[in-house]
Amino acid sequence: MAFDLPPRRTLPADVKERMRPDFTEAAGSSARRGRAPLAVAAVVLLIAGGVAAAQFVTQPFMQHARPGSEGVITPSGMDLARCRTALGDQDWQSSEMVELGLSKVLAGRDGRFCELTRSKAFVASQSFRPAALQEGTVTFRTFGIIAGVPPKGARTVQARLRQDIASPGAKTTVGVVTPHFFVVDTSYKDIYTDLVFDDRIIPMADVPEGSMAQSQSFESGDPDPWTATNVIARCTDSSYRSGANAEDLQNWSPLLISGLDQREGVLLAHREHDAWATCVFGPGVPEPHWEHLPSLPKPEKPVLITSHGSKSALVVVGRIKRSIDTVEVSIEEGEAVTADVVDGHFLAAVPVVAGDSSLNYEDRLHLVGRNSAGEVVYEGGLERS
Known part of the structure; x- marks a missing residue:
């Protein structure tokens, strides 16, 4: 049986180009966080009643990390844009990123690094020159991050305080090593830090002050430092570099805030409405940090x-x-100041009487509590936690 099919036509060049998979970018990037679907060219023409239908079979595209690149992921477009702004170079390229603690560290194709936190971006200063190790090189140093070129053949990296190198069970921080770069977060900036590559103990090179340049850069994408979300970002960053555990600083959301317009006040945040913390901000608090609130039984007063x-x-x-x-x-x-109650918490900025030299304001607080109908259900003082 013969079919009267239309003559075969050549696809236009622009259509061919749009159909071409971007293997160049895929080959230059490391393992990504997820799996991307790949359409397989299994096209079956089903001819029935003179109608042709195309059937596409899809299979998952399995991404495999290159040897030595475990822990390396691909930065997002936002990550790349923040680093380009910090570097002042819109042509800077990076396809490899390491997440350590609350920091993201992007490794550039030109050898330059960029660290992103919730509220800042760090890059090497113009005057900084790579510092040689006994084996390898340090090309980037911030408050906690050390990055550079590893010794040849290194597969692991750790950072330890020098006096703890020989101590059994000494606390260490573990980083990431690839054949062409390493990144480790020391959790502190200390000149007595040593690096351990596999079983090789290498003293940290002397990196002078002024080796880094920092700029305001918020993960939220909003440049205004005085939004509630960005106040949380600043509190989180300073708490982390003061020694707080990274896990305890994740997933906080604003609940109540006072003094934002005056740039001085207190923010009350929650985590899944099951934990609460405060952060004081203002001119007198250059490094705001979280104060976790105690878990209290349901109070009657x-x-x-x-x-x-x-x-x-x-x-x-x-x-x-x-x-x-x-x-x-x-x-x-x-x-009196009226304040809402949210999650069983309230926050109120109570005016202080001018010329009142009395102390113990807390002992003199008076509170009136009302229900949804406006009825007074409590009046009196406040108990101490």
Whole structure:
């Protein structure tokens, strides 16, 4: 049986180019986080009643890391854009990134590194020159990150305090090594750090001050440092470099905030509405950090958890039973401030009376709690946590 098919036509060049898979980029990149689907050219023409249908069979494309690149992932477009801005080079290229603690470290194809935190970007300063190790080279050093060229054949890297090198069970931080670069997070900046490549102990090179340049760069993509999300980012970064555990700093969201317009106040954040923490920010707090709130039983009376004083106000953070929707807080008979209750917590910036030289503001706090109908269900003082 013969079929009267149309003559075969050549595809236009631009169509062919769009159909061509980008193997060049795939070959130059490391293992990615996920799996990308690949359409296999199993095209079956089903001829029935003179109608032709194309059937495509899809199979998962399995990505395999190159030897020595375990722990290396591909940076996002946002990561790349932040580093290009920090470097002042919109042509800078990177397809390899390492995540250590709360830092992302991008390794450039030209050998330059870039570290991204929640609120900053770090690059090597213009004056910095690579520092030679006994074996290998340090080409990047920030508050915690050390990166550079590893000794030939190195497969692992660790950082230890020098006095702990020979100590059994000494605390170390483990980094990532590839044939052409290494990255390790020491969790601190200390001149007495040694690097351990496999079984080779190599003293850290002397890297002078001014070896890095830092700039404001927020993971949120919003350049305004005074959004609640970016205040959280700054609190998280400074807490991490002060020694806080990275896992304890993940996934915090804003709950209540006071003083954002004045650039001085307190932010109350939650993690899945099951844990809470505060961060004080302002001119007198160059490095804001998290203060985790205690886990308290459901209180019958309002509890003062913490407070922060400024020249004009006392910011009060408290906990109260969830049947109360709003509170009015004052210092004795002074001006009262109304605040919402969220997750059983409230935050109120209570004005301090000018000329009042009395101390113990916390002991003089007065609170009125109202339910959703506006009825007073509590009036009195606050207990201490």
